[in-house]
């Protein structure tokens with residue numbers, strides 16, 4: 001029995017009729033760009049997140065890029081981001097015309113904190129992007145208070161964290177993408193709410209900023225052939241919106257299955273001293289887009305699992321401040337030490353909802369066997 005890192009066919013099989021009907025509906029209408037499906041998904045997602053605004057865009061990358069473009073950076077303006085995240089976070093900052101400033105993360109949660117963000121703050125800091133890495137939220141209450149003190153805009157990168165939540169400052173739950181002026185979601189197929197291609201959504205509380213994003217996605221104007229800004233073409237595909245509207249009502253049950261899988265791993269690996277399982281901070285509801293352990297001699301464990309036909313992934317092998325494309329920023333090894341260290345010892349295990357106990361046990365046994373536990 002092989003265990004893939006991810007198997008999307010299993011999920012499709014459970015909702016095939018509804019998905020196929022939804023696709024047929026769009027094909028029959030021949031309305032492929034914007035239109036009722038996209039508007040309906042924007043409403044559905046705003047309601048799910050309990051936010052006033054949602055704007056569908058072409059990808060999660062663009063969901064980061066367009067709000068940053070809307071902030072109209074001046075040369076030298078900075079945005080703080082973690083060095084341990086998917087490249088898109090940094091690429092969007094760069095392409096919008098900001099200078100990325102890389103901060104470190106908490107080694108237990110892989111997330112930024114007020115302390116790590118503040119260490120990277122300068123007079124030129126315009127915005128900060130906390131990334132809710134692997135599906136666990138960064139401490140948003142603290143970060144919002146810090147940002148407000150310093151006049152910094154918070155853009156949440158919630159690409160991996162749809163449905164994640166945490167206890168807010170007043171004790172009530174706050175959703176990922178539900179408390180910041182602006183947040184970015186991705187519907188890339190491997191995300192917890194995945195489309196059949198690319199897609200993304202910008203959400204948030206800042207209506208004025210979201211209005212500018214809505215213009216930027218259609219070349220900078222609400223009215224055809226009248227352009228207030230230079231935007232781009234970044235619309236959410238109607239076929240993708242239709243697929244996502246079928247999937248959204250299932251998201252919470254899929255999240256629960258991921259969380260049960262995580263419990264299974266935690267129980268099965270608790271006494272293996274060589275393995276650090278993911279830590280969930282008090283008050284956090286983790287949605288496990290990835291289940292990422294930390295181990296020494298990670299590459300050897302990975303090869304061992306591969307021999308047993310067990311898939312695993314390395315997210316991420318190279319910290320962003322040391323990427324060749326950012327050489328001109330002048331970062332050196334040792335400057336963002338926790339992120340650098342994580343890149344050499346993280347390993348993500350299969351966690352998709354349809355995994356099942358038998359395959360989970362195979363992964364647990366494979367790891368235990370490697371360590372002779």
Ligand SMILES: *Cc1c(COP(=O)(O)O)cnc(C)c1O
Pocket residue numbers: 059060061062085086088089131157159160186187188198199200
């Ligand atoms: C996936 C992802 C993105 C980008 O999303 P795409 O839809 O692939 O463009 C951005 N940030 C993070 C943290 C991601 O995981």
